[in-house]
Amino acid sequence: xxxxxxxxxxxxxxxxxxxxxxxxxxxxxxxxxxxxxxxxxxxxxxxxxxxxxxxxxxxxxxxxxxxxxxxxxxxxxxxxxxxxxxxxxxxxxxxxxxxxxxxxxxxxxxxxxxxxxxxxxxxxxxxxxxxxxxxxxxxxxxxxxxxxxxxxxxxxxxxxxxxxxxxxxxxxxxxxxxxxxxxxxxxxxxxxxxxxxxxxxxxxxxxxxxxxxxxxxxxxxxxxxxxxxxxxxxxxxxxxxxxxxxxxxxxxxxxxxxxxxxxxxxxxxxxxxxxxxxxxxxxxxxxxxxxxxxxxxxxxxxxxxxxxxxxxxxxxxxxxxxxxxxxxxxxxxxxxxxxxxxxxxxxxxxxxxxxxxxxxxxxxxxxxxxxxxxxxxxxxxxxxxxxxxxxxxxxxxxxxx
Amino acid sequence: xxxxxxxxxxxxxxxxxxxxxxxxxxxxxxxxxxxxxxxxxxxxxxxxxxxxxxxxxxxxxxxxxxxxxxxxxxxxxxxxxxxxxxxxxxxxxxxxxxxxxxxxxxxxxxxxxxxxxxxxxxxxxxxxxxxxxxxxxxxxxxxxxxxxxxxxxxxxxxxxxxxxxxxxxxxxxxxxxxxxxxxxxxxxxxxxxxxxxxxxxxxxxxxxxxxxxxxxxxxxxxxxxxxxxxxxxxxxxxxxxxxxxxxxxxxxxxxxxxxxxxxxxxxxxxxxxxxxxxxxxxxxxxxxxxxxxxxxxxxxxxxxxxxxxxxxxxxxxxxxxxxxxxxxxxxxxxxxxxxxxxxxxxxxxxxxxxxxxxxxxxxxxxxxxxxxxxxxxxxxxxxxxxxxxxxxxxxxxxxxx
Numbered sequence: 111x112x113x114x115x116x117x118x119x120x121x122x123x124x125x126x127x128x129x130x131x132x133x134x135x136x137x138x139x140x141x142x143x144x145x146x147x148x149x150x151x152x153x154x155x156x157x158x159x160x161x162x163x164x165x166x167x168x169x170x171x172x173x174x175x176x177x178x179x180x181x182x183x184x185x186x187x188x189x190x191x192x193x194x195x196x197x198x199x200x201x202x203x204x205x206x207x208x209x210x211x212x213x214x215x216x217x218x219x220x221x222x223x224x225x226x227x228x229x230x231x232x233x234x235x236x237x238x239x240x241x242x243x244x245x246x247x248x249x250x251x252x253x254x255x256x257x258x259x260x261x262x263x264x265x266x267x268x269x270x271x272x273x274x275x276x277x278x279x280x281x282x283x284x285x286x287x288x289x290x291x292x293x294x295x296x297x298x299x300x301x302x303x304x305x306x307x308x309x310x311x312x313x314x315x316x317x318x319x320x321x322x323x324x325x326x327x328x329x330x331x332x333x334x335x336x337x338x339x340x341x342x343x344x345x346x347x348x349x350x351x352x353x354x355x356x357x358x359x360x361x362x363x364x365x366x367x368x369x370x371x372x373x374x375x376x377x378x379x380x381x382x383x384x385x386x387x388x389x390x391x392x393x394x395x396x397x398x399x400x401x402x403x404x405x406x407x408x409x410x411x412x413x414x415x416x417x418x419x420x421x422x423x424x425x426x427x428x429x430x431x432x433x434x435x436x437x438x439x440x441x442x443x444x445x446x447x448x449x450x451x452x453x454x455x456x457x458x459x460x461x462x463x464x465x466x467x468x469x470x471x472x473x474x475x476x477x478x479x480x481x482x483x484x485x486x487x488x489x490x491x492x493x494x495x496x497x498x499x500x501x502x503x504x505x506x507x508x509x510x511x
Numbered sequence: 512x513x514x515x516x517x518x519x520x521x522x523x524x525x526x527x528x529x530x531x532x533x534x535x536x537x538x539x540x541x542x543x544x545x546x547x548x549x550x551x552x553x554x555x556x557x558x559x560x561x562x563x564x565x566x567x568x569x570x571x572x573x574x575x576x577x578x579x580x581x582x583x584x585x586x587x588x589x590x591x592x593x594x595x596x597x598x599x600x601x602x603x604x605x606x607x608x609x610x611x612x613x614x615x616x617x618x619x620x621x622x623x624x625x626x627x628x629x630x631x632x633x634x635x636x637x638x639x640x641x642x643x644x645x646x647x648x649x650x651x652x653x654x655x656x657x658x659x660x661x662x663x664x665x666x667x668x669x670x671x672x673x674x675x676x677x678x679x680x681x682x683x684x685x686x687x688x689x690x691x692x693x694x695x696x697x698x699x700x701x702x703x704x705x706x707x708x709x710x711x712x713x714x715x716x717x718x719x720x721x722x723x724x725x726x727x728x729x730x731x732x733x734x735x736x737x738x739x740x741x742x743x744x745x746x747x748x749x750x751x752x753x754x755x756x757x758x759x760x761x762x763x764x765x766x767x768x769x770x771x772x773x774x775x776x777x778x779x780x781x782x783x784x785x786x787x788x789x790x791x792x793x794x795x796x797x798x799x800x801x802x803x804x805x806x807x808x809x810x811x812x813x814x815x816x817x818x819x820x821x822x823x824x825x826x827x828x829x830x831x832x833x834x835x836x837x838x839x840x841x842x843x844x845x846x847x848x849x850x851x852x853x854x855x856x857x858x859x860x861x862x863x864x865x866x867x868x869x870x871x872x873x874x875x876x877x878x879x880x881x882x883x884x885x886x887x888x889x890x891x892x893x894x895x896x897x898x899x900x901x902x903x904x905x906x907x908x909x910x911x912x
Contacts, residue, residue, distance in 0.1 A: 147575075159560065170550065238765070240750060243750050329781040347612075348612045
């Protein structure tokens with residue numbers, strides 16, 4: 111009955127046609143780890159071939175004038191539409207860590223003598239590592255409450271990678287700004303998962319990655335956002351040649367480019383960067399309103415099925431039950447989460463991921479995940495719990511984000 | 512007669528078979544800009560397809576354990592063999608600008624209270640931009656002479672991008688170290704062009720790019736080298752999650768990895784990084800001794816032909832005539848260099864590049880350039896000069912590095 115119901119919902123899904131826009135291995139696993147690495151858009155296949163064979167192989171150095179040089183701004187303009195920003199406020203470049211370093215360092219310099227950076231304990235550890243190098247870092251339970259007159263910037267990840275709990279963008283930003291601090295959002299688990307409106311929030315800065323819900327490809331370059339009115343006040347701590355006012359004048363003196371462009375550093379990784387475009391285009395075509403609506407329905411359904419089928423085995427829902435407070439994954443808690451994840455992957459052809467110490471994380475990518483995916487995943491997890499199939503796995507852990 | 516002679520030399524060239532290892536468009540131009548962007552190795556074509564279709568498309572998140580996570584160190588170990596370093600002293604990651612920032616900043620911190628950075632006027636301007644953010648920068652005519660007791664690090668590009676003049680690695684390093692400063696080499700125009708021996712030089716640090724003579728692809732990630740005995744004394748100013756001692760423990764506290772690994776920052780751009788491997792493999796197969804020997808012969812030949820055919824038109828050789836003092840390009844000086852370059856590209860199917868104000872730069876890539884390429888390029892430049900075909904081009908300049 112469950113599966114019949116799931117298929118009915120899939121048939122009524124207004125985004126169902128987007129599923130065909132992605133490559134899926136015939137007979138391959140149910141993929142619920144799009145919050146770590148999104149699926150391959152079909153169009154990226156042909157694009158990658160053209161990029162390598164024709165653009166690199168034949169156009170060679172001319173590729174830079176053909177379009178490579180414009181990639182950071184052109185893709186930034188597309189990404190801007192997904193996060194409620196203007197085209198000239200977003201760049202695609204470097205990694206999330208490097209971009210966070212650039213913006214947090216620039217914010218601390220601009221906010222002198224304030225030197226404090228506050229983040230919370232639920233942030234990506236990777237963000238905390240970078241932030242401790244950019245100012246005097248405080249890691250608090252309640253970052254907003256911990257901000258004070260010495261705080262230059264509050265840096266938070268909007269959607270918690272463990273539980274999918276989200277900060278309300280506008281309210282949090284307003285409370286942070288009331289302390290005189292700037293707000294720097296990491297949107298890595300938000301962008302492409304639900305509608306984000308940076309302009310409405312008034313936030314000063316944001317960063318995020320493109321290889322999760324944006325389906326940009328493994329290690330695809332990240333993005334950065336700087337509110338337009340601040341761009342001319344800030345300097346990148348890594349003043350690279352592409353952030354120069356006139357990169358081809360070859361002057362030895364650094365002169366920052368006008369606007370957001372000054373936050374570029376070195377030469378972009380063209381193959382990785384260009385291949386992200388089909389993923390962005392699919393989100394723009396679907397519209398973030400529709401993406402968010404489907405994300406909520408899928409996650410609500412996952413939670414309802416987990417309650418119904420898994421609670422008798424001691425599985426609890428670690429993610430917020432209220433859709434408005436949740437991103438696009440659902441984390442289920444169980445003491446055997448690690449071994450259950452191994453069994454799902456190896457015995458049941460379901461790929462979620464594991465987060466220590468006791469979470470199984472099911473990422474829901476609205477463009478390609480179906481209600482049937484969710485139904486099957488919960489059903490197979492129930493089977494793993496009932497048969498104790500996980501007991502043959504070693505409890506020693508090794509996981510990849 | 513010239514062409515006959517060139518073809519004889521090609522027939523006797525021990526590296527001639529490597530020409531077939533690269534994609535060349537049928538009827539395409541003579542490509543002498545491999546010092547900006549190297550040609551596409553044939554093997555990179557199939558690799559790119561596998562990377563996208565199978566590794567991303569089918570293996571998905573499992574790709575990280577299959578091998579993506581190991582790419583920075585594994586490719587670093589291959590690159591190490593090209594520059595006289597050990598496998599555990601080199602990483603492939605980020606861009607040259609970001610790597611220069613990491614190492615120069617780390618060096619200044621380790622050399623406190625010394626804060627000075629000295630470079631020379633012939634360095635890449637892009638390096639100068641980054642260096643001014645890492646310490647108190649002096650740009651001198653003679654960088655080694657300008658180093659003093661306050662100098663933390665002397666940062667030089669070994670091979671000048673304008674003239675191909677090279678610093679003697681060992682002697683320069685020794686003179687710099689005599690002042691108490693550390694030596695940081697940018698090997699962007701050296702690696703893959705001729706044999707480099709960092710160990711023999713004793714240099715503390717190096718960076719460089721892989722998209723020139725290493726044929727790594729447009730914007731392929733760069734590399735960094737830190738001498739083994741210094742690795743534990745240094746900290747990256749961008750402490751990223753991949754530089755953490757235990758990235759998957761998800762601890763909020765940063766603990767640097769042992770050794771060179773600590774200089775990794777964020778998630779690697781997998782497609783761009785993985786596609787560089789065939790280029791590295793070809794250099795390793797050819798051997799840098801053979802590559803250097805051919806580079807010298809090609810450049811000597813280019814200079815001899817330029818003297819013979821072009822001097823009557825006012826063309827002079829701006830590169831050192833002595834092979835030991837020259838990298839793998841030859842720059843010719845002429846007041847109409849800009850328009851001549853345009854005419855060569857558009858009228859004569861020869862791609863060199865232009866460097867302001869008056870240089871035409873002919874990059875010689877020993878793995879795929881031939882004596883015939885050089886012979887034809889000089890002959891066609893003579894034709895452009897004789898017919899004044901360049902006069903129809905606008906003198907306004909736009910160029911890409």
